[in-house]
Amino acid sequence: MNALASVTDNPVADFSDTPWWLSLIKALMLFVFLLLNTLLVIWFERRVIGRMQQRPGPNRTGPFGLLQTLADGVKLALKEDIVPKNADKLMFWLAPAIAGAMAFVSFAIIPLSNEVWMFGHRTPLQLTDTPVATLLVLAVAGVGVYGIVLAGWSSGSTYPLLGGLRSSAQVISYEIAMGLSLVAVFLYSGSMSTSQVVTSQKSLWHVLPMFFSFIVYVITMVGETNRLPFDLAEGEGELTGGFHTEYSSLKFAMFFLGEYVNMFTVSALATTLFLGGWQAPPGFAALGMNGGWWGLLWFFIKLWMFMFFFVWLRGSLPRVRYDQFMRLGWKVLIPLTLAWVVAVAFMRAANNGFLGNGQISLGFTDIRRSLLLVIAAVIIVVFAAAWAFDVRRSRAEAEKAPRQPEEIDPFAGGHPVPPMPGQRLRESRPALTGARTTTDPEEPRG
Amino acid sequence: MTNYSYGPLLFFAAIGLGFAAFSVVAGALAGPKRYNRAKADAYECGIQPSPHAEGGGRVPIKYYLTAMLFIVFDIESVFLYPFAVAFDRMGLFALIEMVLFILTVFVAYAYVWRRGGLEWD
Amino acid sequence: MKLGGAESTLFALAAPLSVIGALALLFARKAVHAAMGMALTMVVLGIFYIAQQAEFLGVIQIFVYSGAVMMLFLFVIMLVGVDSSDSLVETIRGQRWAGLLLGLALAALGLATIGKATFPAGTGLDRANSQGNVSGIARLIFGNYVWVFEATSALLITAALGAMMLAHRERLSERPSQADWSRARIKSGRNVAGLPAPGVYARHNAVDTPALLPDGSTSELSISRVLKARGQVATADKELAISQELEGETGDMTRRGNGDDK
Numbered sequence: 097m098n099a100l101a102s103v104t105d106n107p108v109a110d111f112s113d114t115p116w117w118l119s120l121i122k123a124l125m126l127f128v129f130l131l132l133n134t135l136l137v138i139w140f141e142r143r144v145i146g147r148m149q150q151r152p153g154p155n156r157t158g159p160f161g162l163l164q165t166l167a168d169g170v171k172l173a174l175k176e177d178i179v180p181k182n183a184d185k186l187m188f189w190l191a192p193a194i195a196g197a198m199a200f201v202s203f204a205i206i207p208l209s210n211e212v213w214m215f216g217h218r219t220p221l222q223l224t225d226t227p228v229a230t231l232l233v234l235a236v237a238g239v240g241v242y243g244i245v246l247a248g249w250s251s252g253s254t255y256p257l258l259g260g261l262r263s264s265a266q267v268i269s270y271e272i273a274m275g276l277s278l279v280a281v282f283l284y285s286g287s288m289s290t291s292q293v294v295t296s297q298k299s300l301w302h303v304l305p306m307f308f309s310f311i312v313y314v315i316t317m318v319g320e321t322n323r324l325p326f327d328l329a330e331g332e333g334e335l336t337g338g339f340h341t342e343y344s345s346l347k348f349a350m351f352f353l354g355e356y357v358n359m360f361t362v363s364a365l366a367t368t369l370f371l372g373g374w375q376a377p378p379g380f381a382a383l384g385m386n387g388g389w390w391g392l393l394w395f396f397i398k399l400w401m402f403m404f405f406f407v408w409l410r411g412s413l414p415r416v417r418y419d420q421f422m423r424l425g426w427k428v429l430i431p432l433t434l435a436w437v438v439a440v441a442f443m444r445a446a447n448n449g450f451l452g453n454g455q456i457s458l459g460f461t462d463i464r465r466s467l468l469l470v471i472a473a474v475i476i477v478v479f480a481a482a483w484a485f486d487v488r489r490s491r492a493e494a495e496k497a498p499r500q501p502e503e504i505d506p507f508a509g510g511h512p513v514p515p516m517p518g519q520r521l522r523e524s525r526p527a528l529t530g531a532r533t534t535t536d537p538e539e540p541r542g
Numbered sequence: 543m544t545n546y547s548y549g550p551l552l553f554f555a556a557i558g559l560g561f562a563a564f565s566v567v568a569g570a571l572a573g574p575k576r577y578n579r580a581k582a583d584a585y586e587c588g589i590q591p592s593p594h595a596e597g598g599g600r601v602p603i604k605y606y607l608t609a610m611l612f613i614v615f616d617i618e619s620v621f622l623y624p625f626a627v628a629f630d631r632m633g634l635f636a637l638i639e640m641v642l643f644i645l646t647v648f649v650a651y652a653y654v655w656r657r658g659g660l661e662w663d
Numbered sequence: 664m665k666l667g668g669a670e671s672t673l674f675a676l677a678a679p680l681s682v683i684g685a686l687a688l689l690f691a692r693k694a695v696h697a698a699m700g701m702a703l704t705m706v707v708l709g710i711f712y713i714a715q716q717a718e719f720l721g722v723i724q725i726f727v728y729s730g731a732v733m734m735l736f737l738f739v740i741m742l743v744g745v746d747s748s749d750s751l752v753e754t755i756r757g758q759r760w761a762g763l764l765l766g767l768a769l770a771a772l773g774l775a776t777i778g779k780a781t782f783p784a785g786t787g788l789d790r791a792n793s794q795g796n797v798s799g800i801a802r803l804i805f806g807n808y809v810w811v812f813e814a815t816s817a818l819l820i821t822a823a824l825g826a827m828m829l830a831h832r833e834r835l836s837e838r839p840s841q842a843d844w845s846r847a848r849i850k851s852g853r854n855v856a857g858l859p860a861p862g863v864y865a866r867h868n869a870v871d872t873p874a875l876l877p878d879g880s881t882s883e884l885s886i887s888r889v890l891k892a893r894g895q896v897a898t899a900d901k902e903l904a905i906s907q908e909l910e911g912e913t914g915d916m917t918r919r920g921n922g923d924d925k
Contacts, residue, residue, distance in 0.1 A: 104793070104794050104795035104798065105627050105628070105794065105795035105796075105797050105798050106545075106546070106795045106796075107545070107546050109545075109546070110545050111545055111546045111547065112545045116549065119549065119550040119553065120550075120553060122550070123550055123553050123554045123557060124557070126554065127554070127557050127558070127561070172569070173568065173569055173572050173573070174572055174573060174574075175569075175573050176573040176574050176575065176576060177569050177570040177573045178581055178582065179582070180582055180583065180584055180585075181582040181583060182584055184693070184695070186696065187695065187696070187699070189566060190699075192562070192566055193559070193562040193563050193566050194562075195562075196558070196561070196562030196565065196566075197555070197558040197559040197561070197562040197563075198558070199558070200554065200555070200557070200558030200561075201551070201554060201555045201558055203554075204550060204551045204554040204555075205551070223550045223551070223554055224546060224547065224548065224549070224550040224551050225546050226546055226548065226551075226718060227718055227719070227795050227796050227797050228718050228719050228721075228722045228796070228797065231623060231719075231722045231723075231726060232551075232722055234726060234730075235709075235722050235723075235725040235726035235729075235730060236725075237730075238725070238726055238729065238730020238731065238734075239702075239706065239725065239729055239730060241730070241734065242699070242702065242734075242737075245734070245737055246695075246699070249695060249741060250695075251584070252584060253584030253585065253586070254584070254586070255585070255586065257601070261601050261602075261605055261738075261741075264734070265605055265608045265609075268608070268609070268612045268730075268731070268734060269608065269612065271612075271616075271730075272612060272615040272616065272619065275616070275619040276615075276619055276622070279619065279622045279623065279626045280626075282623060282626035282627050283626040283629055286627060286628075286629070286630050286631075287627055287795070287797075288623065288627055288797060336585065341585055342584065342585060345569040345570070345572075345573050346565045346566060346568060346569025346570075346572075347566055347569055347570075349565065349569070350562055350565055350566060417841075418662060419661070419662035422660075422662045423660070423661075423662070426611075426660045427655065427660055430615065430651075431648075431651070434644060434648070437622065437626075437644075438641060438644060441626075441629065441637055441640065441641075442637070444629060444630075445629075445634060445637050448630055450633050450634040450637065451634065548713055548714075549669065552673075552710075601738065601741045601742055602742075603742060603830045603832075604830070605738045605741075605742070606735070606738055606739060606742055606826065606829070606830045607826050607827070607830040607831060609731070609734055609735040609738045610735060610822060610823065610825075610826035610830075611823065611826065612731055612734070612735075613727070613731045613732060613735060613822065614819045614822055614823050616726070616727055616730070616731045617727065617815070617819060618816075618819065620723055620726065620727060621804065621812065621815070623719075623797070624719065624797050624798070624800045624801035624804060625801055625804070625805070627795075627797045627798060627801060628794070628797065628798040628801030628802065631794060631798060631801075632801065632802070632805055635805065636801070636805040639805055639809055639812070639813065642813060642816075643812065643813060643815075643816045646813070646816035646817065646819075646820065647816050647819050647820070649820055650819055650820040650822075650823035650824065651823070653820075653823065653824065653827070654823055654827055657827055657831060657833070658831070658833065658834055659826075659827050659831050661834070661838070
């Protein structure tokens with residue numbers, strides 16, 4: 097009951113020993129950290145996908161091709177910056193700046209580790225934390241969508257407009273499911289501050305009790321960042337490049353950078369909210385490898401696990417059709433997540449003793465009677481829903497299937513057709529015998 | 543007294559914005575400039591670009607519905623956050639009120655689903 | 664009331680931004696620029712709320728207003744397709760003067776009221792935030808304002824209903840699925856493998872060039888109807904001539920007699 101122990105929902109990380117100049121240094125370091133990671137991940141993605149497709153990937157520029165991204169960046173900077181004739185100049189310039197800038201902001205609230213000594217001050221390895229930190233990520237993502245819409249609109253061209261609209265509709269649809277999947281985490285940790293969420297996972301990472309939220313979050317984070325298999329905004333076959341079709345030079349690079357930094361942000365949030373953040377995996381904590389600078393290592397490993405997952409998805413899955421994608425978001429993820437939130441709230445209520453205090457001994461541990469009842473009720477509801485779904489589905493299928501006639505003439509269409517199960521062959525015409533003796537169409541071909 | 547501040551956040555946002563603005567401007571300055579009428583046209587896979595309406599053209603009304611539903615659920619989740627955070631400190635009453643709220647909003651959702659407002663084609 | 668040093672600095676920096684956003688809303692010629700000005704004002708307002716330690720409110724201001732409501736505005740503006748070429752002539756005579764007059768009157772009233780107001784130090788802030796800002800909000804929502812909160816859900820229903828009435832087009836028949844299309848194609852027996860793709864040549868790789876059939880003629884089916892109606896279909900003559908010339912040079916004897924025997 098960590099949540100009950102903390103009196104407020106304010107951050108537990110203590111920034112009182114962090115002078116302003118140290119914040120500046122930390123901000124600059126975080127910024128460089130993100131940029132370097134982006135450079136690295138683009139190389140990483142191309143190498144890993146290369147391996148998956150049995151080719152080497154970039155391996156010429158620098159050791160193992162590590163400098164490839166840098167070379168590409170320099171090349172982009174030296175390319176001509178084209179502004180189309182039809183473009184709305186102001187918004188055409190503003191859009192990549194918004195997309196690039198907003199991607200960075202959210203990372204400020206991610207705890208990379210707990211307190212470390214830095215320049216003679218004891219400070220958390222986190223730029224800042226607030227009581228509404230996680231919500232801030234969602235808010236910033238919402239503002240970041242403007243980059244996409246404006247880029248599509250201001251290009252003055254059809255493909256970008258369609259791509260931008262699609263992409264923004266996609267991002268806002270998945271933002272709802274993402275926001276709802278986080279509610280369960282807040283229920284358990286009693287706070288939206290990232291440092292307190294991490295602290296509340298000291299004994300048990302949230303991914304276990306909240307596996308469903310985790311799954312929904314992982315799906316939505318792919319949808320939110322416009323990555324394969326959900327990169328419908330730039331379906332090359334239909335929309336060429338999507339909202340950034342008309343962009344070139346560093347403006348294009350800004351969208352590219354924004355996409356990758358966003359990937360880091362959502363991965364870092366997943367790490368923080370579900371995988372224990374900077375905390376060491378079970379077993380390592382006892383070895384004294386927990387917190388401090390060790391935390392950075394664990395955080396880094398978990399973060400890159402998600403990055404590998406992104407790359408893996410891209411290497412193995414084809415693109416989803418747009419209507420299927422929207423159906424998944426609106427008709428599956430949102431209602432299921434809402435139901436899950438209600439179920440978790442009831443379980444939490446039972447656990448807190450809001451529904452009665454009766455205890456039942458299970459031999460090894462005591463458990464509240466109401467909690468058992470709630471779990472039983474949830475299981476019953478799930479099974480009932482699955483049963484109702486099955487019944488409706490089989491009924492719909494029965495209605496949709498074409499009615500088979502009782503009798504079938506095997507030669508009606510000119511080819512011999514075997515009867516369906518339960519059908520009778522029409523034997524009135526001596527079709528089989530007649531075909532063999534007189535007019536066999538296969539005869540002349542030998 | 544609070545032991546955190548929003549200052550670093552603003553500063554970090556300023557770094558990000560500065561970097562993005564710098565890159566966008568630098569890209570325009572560093573590259574060559576070779577004017578070509580075809581280059582400034584909209585890109586449509588090599589064919590003559592289709593006439594594009596001044597002011598961006600019109601978008602399908604479907605997006606209006608999506609944006610409106612987004613607001614509805616956005617507000618629902620906004621109410622869920624303080625509920626979730628403070629749940630341990632509040633009790634059964636809040637849970638009942640929240641379930642009522644979710645059910646009421648669910649009516650709207652069921653209606654929209656039933657009428658086919660969630661279909662895309 | 665006295666502002667802290669950091670807060671007054673923030674206000675000095677951000678207040679002009681919000682005013683610029685508001686002025687852009689009023690004076691921008693393009694509707695999208697006006698909407699972006701409004702979005703800027705919303706974001707800055709959110710920052711002000713946070714500076715006043717209403718943190719949840721501030722973030723929600725950005726989350727809901729800038730993220731969701733302004734997005735709706737933007738979609739609506741794009742939907743209607745308003746731009747500077749639309750007529751701005753006033754339809755009601757004297758509207759502008761009346762508006763100006765009333766605006767000035769409102770400004771005078773506001774200035775007079777604010778000028779008289781005094782700002783004592785805020786009280787009760789620490790008590791309200793004693794359990795944290797978000798918990799304080801929750802206490803209010805599920806305490807004093809629980810009826811308003813429940814009424815909001817009715818409001819949300821109304822919003823969804825209204826949007827459906829305005830924007831939803833009822834589908835009269837079942838939508839044919841991908842499988843239905845494929846079945847119909849096979850049943851009709853025409854273009855079973857799909858329509859032919861347009862021509863792809865080394866010189867001109869575009870959808871407006873028809874595909875060449877084996878006999879050298881062009882396939883009408885490979886070109887979009889839209890391009891045909893616009894009269895933008897390119898011909899494959901040039902490519903055909905070049906290919907035949909090349910074939911002639913390499914001594915290919917399979918050429919047909921359509922115009923290449925000199």
